[in-house]
Amino acid sequence: MPNDLTRRKLLGAASTGLLATRIARSAATDKPAILGGRPVRTAPFPSWPVIAENEERAWMKVLRSGKWNRLDGDNARQFEETWAAKLGAKHCLATANGTSALIISLNALGIGPGDEVIVPPYTFVATVNAVLIQHAMPVFVDTDPETSQIDARKIEAAITERTRCILPVHLGGSPADLDAILEIGRKHNIPVLEDACQAHLAEWRHRKVSTLGTLGCFSFQASKNLNSGEGGAILTNDSDLYRVCQSFHNNGRGDTGSGFGYVRNGANLRMTEFQAALLLEQLKRVEDQSHSREKNAAYLTKQLAEIPGIRPARMYDGATRNAYHLYIFRYDKTQFANLPRAQFLKALHAEGVPGSGGYTPLNKEPFLKHTFDSRAYRAIYPDKQLAAWTERNQCPANDKLCEEAVWFTQTMLLGPREDMDQIADAVRKIQRQAAALAVA
Numbered sequence: 459m460p461n462d463l464t465r466r467k468l469l470g471a472a473s474t475g476l477l478a479t480r481i482a483r484s485a486a487t488d489k490p491a492i493l494g495g496r497p498v499r500t501a502p503f504p505s506w507p508v509i510a511e512n513e514e515r516a517w518m519k520v521l522r523s524g525k526w527n528r529l530d531g532d533n534a535r536q537f538e539e540t541w542a543a544k545l546g547a548k549h550c551l552a553t554a555n556g557t558s559a560l561i562i563s564l565n566a567l568g569i570g571p572g573d574e575v576i577v578p579p580y581t582f583v584a585t586v587n588a589v590l591i592q593h594a595m596p597v598f599v600d601t602d603p604e605t606s607q608i609d610a611r612k613i614e615a616a617i618t619e620r621t622r623c624i625l626p627v628h629l630g631g632s633p634a635d636l637d638a639i640l641e642i643g644r645k646h647n648i649p650v651l652e653d654a655c656q657a658h659l660a661e662w663r664h665r666k667v668s669t670l671g672t673l674g675c676f677s678f679q680a681s682k683n684l685n686s687g688e689g690g691a692i693l694t695n696d697s698d699l700y701r702v703c704q705s706f707h708n709n710g711r712g713d714t715g716s717g718f719g720y721v722r723n724g725a726n727l728r729m730t731e732f733q734a735a736l737l738l739e740q741l742k743r744v745e746d747q748s749h750s751r752e753k754n755a756a757y758l759t760k761q762l763a764e765i766p767g768i769r770p771a772r773m774y775d776g777a778t779r780n781a782y783h784l785y786i787f788r789y790d791k792t793q794f795a796n797l798p799r800a801q802f803l804k805a806l807h808a809e810g811v812p813g814s815g816g817y818t819p820l821n822k823e824p825f826l827k828h829t830f831d832s833r834a835y836r837a838i839y840p841d842k843q844l845a846a847w848t849e850r851n852q853c854p855a856n857d858k859l860c861e862e863a864v865w866f867t868q869t870m871l872l873g874p875r876e877d878m879d880q881i882a883d884a885v886r887k888i889q890r891q892a893a894a895l896a897v898a
């Protein structure tokens with residue numbers, strides 16, 4: 459018996475020692491990287507763009523052909539045909555960039571001074587700048603914080619007799635609520651222009667976004683899921699509108715394309731042959747990349763959704779495919795010992811997981827007030843309407859989202875599944891250490 463006791467005591471002492479060593483060791487590995495601990499990951503996430511021999515060959519072919527302009531070459535036309543067929547649209551017009559695609563579309567719809575265009579406040583500034591360039595008035599409708607998209611339930615209340623267009627954005631590649639938006643458009647006889655600049659291959663009820671509204675616009679700017687440095691496109695099934703867009707983007711020329719015959723005013727907003735050649739090559743990988751993002755995002759969502767205080771953006775029921783240009787979630791600091799989002803992002807970055815806080819409230823940008831104070835706007839809009847603008851364009855849900863959102867870029871979803879495990883591990887680690895981080 460005494461021997462037994464001694465053995466138990468000894469074993470007890472030994473295992474307590476082992477436990478203590480283990481705790482000490484795990485405390486060392488659990489120490490936040492920002493406080494000198496070991497980061498969860500040190501490897502970089504996949505780089506962007508993907509460049510291979512095919513891009514090089516295509517680029518050199520255009521270079522050596524000397525046909526760098528679409529009026530001489532054939533790449534832009536080929537890209538238009540390929541992209542239209544892929545999305546299931548009747549027409550595609552390649553443009554210099556996404557901003558010009560939006561400007562051309564608004565022009566074709568006849569949007570101009572005195573008109574109101576409904577826009578979300580949670581978007582890249584180009585959506586709104588395209589409206590301002592027409593000297594039209596952006597009317598902001600608040601964001602659905604669950605999805606980060608325009609809150610379709612609030613659109614009808616913003617419609618007036620001056621509303622000429624609804625311009626929803628499929629933000630981050632997740633489709634806006636198109637059932638509701640298209641229904642409102644039909645009911646009030648207002649065209650819907652889809653800003654699909656971040657939503658390559660995203661689908662609403664198994665149809666590609668950009669093809670459901672009257673017109674849809676893409677961007678192929680460097681960060682985008684389909685990329686030619688700069689570039690854009692307009693998709694439509696309306697042949698008359700297509701012809702107006704085509705003509706306007708080509709200095710107002712008629713169907714002949716080149717020469718000096720003009721049928722309207724316009725601008726040169728054409729895509730170059732180099733851009734189109736790159737897009738035709740990048741298109742060869744776009745499906746595979748898109749599927750990788752979808753699989754990784756679904757896996758990441760399962761993990762992050764289990765962490766108290768982390769709420770991944772929800773998709774609408776009609777959204778059958780998300781392009782995941784951005785992976786968005788909301789961060790509730792009360793579940794992280796009140797660690798401010800900026801500190802959370804810094805700690806996450808130190809763990810090898812770069813995230814950002816995303817957009818600030820666009821409807822509160824001082825440049826809007828400056829624009830409305832301009833001579834042109836004051837000549838067009840009655841003082842009373844300009845004075846009432848701020849009050850009419852409050853978006854409280856969006857303000858809150860802008861304080862809570864965290865974004866990961868699309869390239870972070872292109873690697874192996876282990877990358878997702880590490881992202882979730884980094885968030886869990888910060889939560890465990892949040893109290894220490896909050897006082898550091």
Ligand SMILES: Cc1ncc(COP(=O)(O)O)c(C=O)c1O
Pocket residue numbers: 555556557558581582584585627653655656676677678679688689690
């Ligand atoms: C939602 C949205 N709209 C419009 C644009 C404008 O596109 P671009 O930069 O190609 O002009 C972008 C991209 O930058 C965007 O993200």
